[in-house]
Amino acid sequence: MTSLTEAYVDSLAPNAGAMKNGRDLVKKNSFPVLRRTEDGTLLFGECKGSGKEPYRCSVDFVQADSPVSRCSCPSRQFPCKHTLGLMYAYALGKPFEQAELPPDIAEKRGKAEKREEKKKETEAAVANGEAPAKRKVNKSALAKKINAQLEGLQLLEKMVLQTVQGGLGNLSKKNIQLLEDQAKELGNYYIPGVQAELRELILLFDEESNREAVYSKAIEQLIRIHSLAKKGKAYLERRLAEPDMPLDTESTLEEQLGHAWQLAELKEYGRARQASELLQLSFLSYTDQARGEYVDAGWWADLQDGTVHATRNLRPFRAAKQLKEEDTVHAVVQTDELYQYPGEINARVRWDKGTFREAAVQDYKAVKEAANGSFTEVIKQVKNIIKNPLANRNPVVLIAYHTIEKSGEGYLFRDKQGKPIPMSSEMIATPARLETIVPLLQEEELRDQAALVMFRHDVDSGRLSAQPMSIITDSRIIRLLY
Structure with a gap:
């Protein structure tokens, strides 16, 4: 608690507005009551609000690296401005009266300790080779949800078929509006990931966009949506037939269908x-x-x-x-x-x-040693990934390059075997383009270093290009995105 600083409180604020509002409460002397426990693990007090009753707020540092903020205010912001103000008051040296631990906080701490003990018991059992208790599946609720998801995927397939049969060139504003309405309807079928993919397609056909330029992207997105519907239906039908079947942890299909993974689930698997x-x-x-x-x-x-x-x-x-x-x-x-x-x-x-x-230096060197210096292997790896329509369309890979060279109007990476990978700045829009950034690199940074790059496959040309995100040397990381 003695190390509570303004900078640390700044880091806890959800945004700049909350930071300012918390500081303003201290400046306005909005805390008639400021208290702390003898061991310094709890700050608590009262803050003037818009109503007759003050807001009761506290920050519990019983676990110093993860403080728990509580407040009686109705704000959904976390931490709220009142608990931030409480911490700013302490960091700025405002006087805090020493007081006993409030009973309600003591009760909450007791419950938290029991949860932590149960967690440790489970971890110890797993460490001893005991299988963790599996969650019970509500088969009736699961079947209801899956049937709704399957109905939504059937609707999606119908939309894709109609769009393809009608032809992308014939998509009118009325057709696009119909797709938007159907995308909203998909929100009733528990498939938010699928719904987002359809919206991605619709956004390509912004009325101000050049239709010819987006056709390739639209076809790629239609293939992705069709594949998601097809694979999603097959997977959900298996789950419907076998409710106790384990979730798919080898691909992102569950997440694409809309499953929100819980940390307990990830640990269980x-x-x-x-x-x-x-x-x-x-x-x-x-x-x-x-x-x-x-x-x-x-x-x-x-x-x-x-x-x-x-x-x-x-x-x-x-x-x-x-x-x-x-x-x-x-x-x-x-x-x-x-x-x-x-x-x-x-x-x-x-x-x-x-x-x-x-x-430290050894960390940067460890990253460089992990980078792949064979562009042939890198390209093969990336191509194997993008062959799957549902895979990450922009895989990010750590490469080791021999040189960065000028090539026509652009730049390229080259490995020690002479294999080139052309650079691009089309995937992530940045204020400064490659032709501005690369000349700023030092001579030693252009040779025998590592780079984090994002790959993209151009459907029209069939070629791969890579956008550099960072350069890693033996002593630092040069970040190229901001």
Whole structure:
């Protein structure tokens, strides 16, 4: 508690507005009551609100690395401005009266301790070779949901068939509006992932877009939707016949159909690993209009085996103000337990608890050693991935290059065998293009380094191109996206 700083409180704020509002409460002396326990693990008090009664707020630091904020206000923002203000008041040196631990907080701590004990007992049982207790399946509810999903997929197949038979060139505003209405209707069938793929198709036909330019992308998206409907139906029919069948953990099909994986499920299926170290190589925030959410995406190198993982912090438009926006991370994250979602490449990962340490030379060297220096192998790997219509269309790979060279009006990577990979900046829009960024690199950064690149297959030309996201040297990471 003595180390509670303004910068740390800033890091807990979900957005800049919450940060400002929390500080303003302190400036306005809105806390008539400020208290702390003798051991310093709990801050609590009262904050003036718009009503007669003050808001009762607290921040529990019984687990120092994951404080728990509580407040009687109706805000859905977490932490709310009142608990942020409480922490700012302490960080700014406002006087706090020493007081006993409130009974309601003591009760909540007791329940949390019991949950933690049960979790440890389960972990110990698994460590001793005992199988974890499997969740009971409500077969009636499952059958109802699957039947609805199958009905939705049949509707989707019908839409795809009608669109193809009518011809993309004949799509009128009326047809597009009909597709939009049908996309909304899919929201009733428990298949949000499928619904988002249809919206992705509709967005391609924005009335201001060049129709000729989007036909190839539209055909690619139609193939993806058709494949999702076909594979989804076959999978759901098997699950309907065998309710106790394990969930698919080898592909992203469950997630594409709309399943929201719980951490307990991932652990049950053996997709949790103890003590991992991750170094973020690239970070990007973008808007996903089809899914109606803001995405904070990070790509991380696993320092144990060099695998490139991804993180995605999703903030739906309607709740964006209440959810914390992620930021780039430069330190090495040491996780207590790493959860990995199903997926072939760049599998999404999450963790509950973690600590940070400063990145060192050996970390950068570990990343470089994990990079693949054979472009022949890299291209083969990427092509095998994109052959699957449901796979990640933009796989991200760590490559080791011999040189970065000028090629016509653009640039390319070349490996030691002379194999080239052309660079592109068409996948991720950035303020500065390659022709502006590459000349800024130092001479030593153009030779014998590693790069994190995002691949894209051009349907028309049949060629692969790669957008550099970061350059990794022996001493630093040069991030090319911002």
